[in-house]
Amino acid sequence: DIQMTQSPSALSASVGDRVTITCRASQSIGNDLNWYQQKPGKAPNLLIYGATSLQSGVPSRFSGSGSGTDFTLTISSLQPEDFATYYCQQSFSTPRTFGHGTRVEIK
Amino acid sequence: QVHLVQSGAEVKKPGASMRVSCKASGYSFTSYGISWVRQAPGQGLEWMGWISGYNGNINYAQKFQGRVTMTTDTSTNTAYMELRSLRSDDTAVYYCAREDDILPGPKRFDPWGQGTLVTVS
Numbered sequence: 001d002i003q004m005t006q007s008p009s010a011l012s013a014s015v016g017d018r019v020t021i022t023c024r025a026s027q028s029i030g031n032d033l034n035w036y037q038q039k040p041g042k043a044p045n046l047l048i049y050g051a052t053s054l055q056s057g058v059p060s061r062f063s064g065s066g067s068g069t070d071f072t073l074t075i076s077s078l079q080p081e082d083f084a085t086y087y088c089q090q091s092f093s094t095p096r097t098f099g100h101g102t103r104v105e106i107k
Numbered sequence: 108q109v110h111l112v113q114s115g116a117e118v119k120k121p122g123a124s125m126r127v128s129c130k131a132s133g134y135s136f137t138s139y140g141i142s143w144v145r146q147a148p149g150q151g152l153e154w155m156g157w158i159s160g161y162n163g164n165i166n167y168a169q170k171f172q173g174r175v176t177m178t179t180d181t182s183t184n185t186a187y188m189e190l191r192s193l194r195s196d197d198t199a200v201y202y203c204a205r206e207d208d209i210l211p212g213p214k215r216f217d218p219w220g221q222g223t224l225v226t227v228s
Contacts, residue, residue, distance in 0.1 A: 034215050036152075043202055043219035044152065050213035087152055091214035095168045096142065096154040 002026050002090050006099030012107040019075040021102045023088035028068045032092035035064055035073045038101075039084045047086075048073065078104070109133040111141075111203055111220035118226045119193050127223045129186040129203030136160045136184040140208040142216060143177065143188045145199040155201075158186060161209050193227045200224050 003026035013019050031051040036044035046055045048064035061076045083106055088099040114128040143155040156167035158177040176189045201223045204216035
């Protein structure tokens with residue numbers, strides 16, 4: 001199974017900050033990497049697919065980069081509605097696997 | 108608009124079985140698959156398996172092999188997930204999610220159902 005390692009596990013940031021979350025795969029997965037946002041009590045919501053493609057309807061302050069084993073999710077200017085938990089997920093092979101999540105909290 | 112609507116919360120005794128439904132609307136059900144993902148309280152996301160809406164092909168996570176059955180009913184655009192021999196650590200919110208299937212390109216979970224809380228106690 002492909003292991004997905006996210007860092008940090010949590011971070012505190014202020015509105016307007018630039019936030020970066022990283023995700024590392026245990027083997028090369030090409031561009032088969034997705035990012036999701038989850039708010040408490042809600043289902044996850046797709047933000048980025050194929051490592052760099054912005055899902056329709058997602059604000060442009062979200063961006064993804066990387067390929068192979070190392071990936072990054074960037075929020076260019078954190079907004080109040082962005083405080084949530086973020087997960088990466090590989091779609092290269094089954095079983096599909098997720099990172100353990102990064103909780104973004106208000107500073 | 109694409110929607111997945113899941114069945115309601117359940118409380119089960121240890122050793123019992125559970126069955127969650129996931130009704131799809133707003134897209135061609137047979138052009139996509141459905142994955143099932145669960146989330147224990149306060150924990151992360153765990154993929155359980157996938158079923159093709161096109162031909163019923165199935166791929167279960169090894170952890171659940173022998174205990175899970177995923178099916179679809181293309182006449183009602185509904186997917187089902189049954190988990191047997193329930194234990195207390197099966198207490199979780201269970202989600203269905205549409206996943207790209209027969210079309211080439213990136214595979215992604217979108218959208219997700221609203222989730223079904225299953226409590227084993």
